[in-house]
Amino acid sequence: MxxxxxxxxxxxxxxxxxxxxxxxxxxxxxxxxxxxxxxxxxxxxxxxGVGEPDFPTPEHIREAGMAALRAGFTRYTPTSGIAELRAAVALAHARDFGSAYAPADALVTVGGKQALFNAVSVLVERGDEVILPAPYWVSFVDQIRYAGGDPILVPTREERGFALDLADIERAVTPRTRLILLNSPANPSGALLAPELFAGVLDLCRRRGLWLLSDECYAQFVYDDHPYSVAAEPEARDRVIIAGSLSKAYVMTGWRIGYALAPPPVLAAMLKLQSHSTSNATSFAQKAAVAALTGTQAxxxxxxxxxxxxxxxxxxxxxxxxxxxxxxxxxxxxxxxxxxxxxxxxxxxxxxxxxxxxxxxxxxxxxxxxxxxxxxxxxxxxxxxxxxxxxxxxxxxxxxxxxxx
Ligand SMILES: Cc1ncc(COP(=O)(O)O)c(C=O)c1O
The missing domain is CATH 3.90.1150.10 (Aspartate Aminotransferase, domain 1)
Incomplete structure (x- = not known):
């Protein structure tokens, strides 16, 4: 005893x-x-040092949030997000990047960070390797490690605008590789990856049986090119997980609205995880997000x-x-x-x-x-x-x- x-x-x-x-x-x-x-x-x-635009959230977005509050839209919503916002996410992504998602392919998350966290959590097994270009945004590494995975860093070429070479990625693939994580335009370098590179990585993922996670947090912030998403490539949708964010493009950093667009089994697993952690993103912030995505882009x-x-x-x-x-x-x-x-x-x-x-x-x-x-x-x-x-x-x-x- x-x-x-x-x-x-x-x-x-x-x-x-x-x-x-x-x-x-x-x-x-x-x-x-x-x-x-x-x-x-x-x-x-x-x-x-700051990582957010110094502008206010546009007026019509704030108004939509306030109108939702005034109307008492303050209860739980479906974990996946309100239908109106899932439709707006799919529609806006098609408008801006030429993709062809259905509302059912979208999951509304608490910022882009949760979309990334959920995706890494459901895709990365203990001991798996995740290929990540360097320099990288710091949370990628910690999210991968938290899931039990090992980040495998692939250097970019500063002399060519922090370009990433497909051959370098291909060399980094091992039998333990599960996922390739790309972020374009990139935090911190501002580098833009070429569509050809994305297409090549997608092809590599198909040949080697890997997932591609694309963080599109800054996808709207391109200055000399058209916005691009790998999701618009043919046959991307069963391989690619998109993590999107309204934080920067609509100056909604504090509202905490992001989204994932993913193949059905991945989306279902992410939804399950979210249902046991945060549940839905904030109800009235979702209404503001509908206004952001469907309203004026001026x-x-x-x-x-x-x-x-x-x-x-x-x-x-x-x-x-x-x-x-x-x-x-x-x-x-x-x-x-x-x-x-x-x-x-x-x-x-x-x-x-x-x-x-x-x-x-x-x-x-x-x-x-x-x-x-x-x-x-x-x-x-x-x-x-x-x-x-x-x-x-x-x-x-x-x-x-x-x-x-
Ligand atoms: C590269 C990158 N991805 C994702 C995020 C997540 O942003 P949020 O969770 O506010 O949508 C950030 C925020 O700084 C970022 O820099």
Missing amino acids: AAARKPDSPAPTPPLAARAARIGVSATSAVLAEADRLRAQGRELVDF PLAAMLVEFRRRRDLIVQGLRAIPGVRCVLPRGAFYAYPNIAALLGRPSGPKTTLEFSARLLQEQGVVTVPGEAFGTTEHIRCAYAASEAAIREGLRRLAAFCALLT
């Missing part, structure tokens, strides 16, 4: 699940927490014109700083300059983490170090800031770099 415990000596708590130890906090969080601390002290910062078009101008401004400014190289990002709203030439000076920063930390302390400019995205020579500069703020940030960055050369 177990010895009786004294009431004042409780048994130790059990350990956390091992899967919790497989994920970490992002390398971005230290810099961003320090930025918050400085801001709270009243320091005036230039913020190139605010999106205007935002893209503005972002294109800012992109040109920041890239030109970065390239003018001695020691900084910057490829032209063809999408998203991030520039990913290479600062290798400025690292490792006697009293200068040795890593991009140190570079970002000192840039913040000494000049009050917030950036995200490349270490957060799996590279060691870059910083990420979001240009979701006014033209005046971008000019000021560039001025401060140039002053900081001048002391390092």
Whole structure:
């Protein structure tokens, strides 16, 4: 019989699940927490760190959300989302990318992040490999590890705009590969993958029996090309899972609406998982999302014109700083300059983490170090800031770099 415990000596708590130890906090969080601390002290910062547009949610979308609230649309909805929104998702995807999904192929999720999380959770088995181009968005790696999988990083070619070579992906495929995860335009590099690359990867998936998960979070944010989705390729629909988001295109980051478009068995598994975690996405946010997808697209078009101008401004400014190289990002709203030439000076920063930390302390400019995205020579500069703020940030960055050369 177990010895009786004294009431004042409780048994130790059990350990956390091992899967919790497989994920970490992002390398971005230290810099961003320090930025918050400085801001709270009243320091005036230039913020190139944010990952969301600096515009308000368009009026007609907010109105639709408020109308839904006023009408009392505040109860549970079907876990998969309201029929109206699933239809709007399929319709808008066909309109914008030329796909041919039915409403039943769509699952409404709590942001694009949940679509990715659900997909990775139901597709990746313990010990499976997931091919992921680097630089990558940090949550991809942690979601794969949480599912028990191993991310297999495939480097991109910076000299060709962070292009991805099909041969490099093909070489990375092993009998353990289950999934290829692509994100175009990419966070953090702004790189756009060519339709031919997508078609090649799709063909590879068919030949080797793999899934293709395409994160289309920034798919609308292209400046020199037409928006593209691999879902429009012939015979894509039984291989491809699309993770979409209304966060950036409709400036709805806080509303938390995303979606998945997936083959029926995958969608059914994702729905099952969601039914045991969050259930439906917020009811009135779904109504706002219908307005976003089916209403006027003019605010999106205007935002893209503005972002294109800012992109040109920041890239030109970065390239003018001695020691900084910057490829032209063809999408998203991030520039990913290479600062290798400025690292490792006697009293200068040795890593991009140190570079970002000192840039913040000494000049009050917030950036995200490349270490957060799996590279060691870059910083990420979001240009979701006014033209005046971008000019000021560039001025401060140039002053900081001048002391390092
Ligand atoms: C590459 C990428 N995918 C997905 C997301 C998820 O966005 P959300 O969950 O807000 O839709 C983000 C957000 O920053 C992102 O950068």
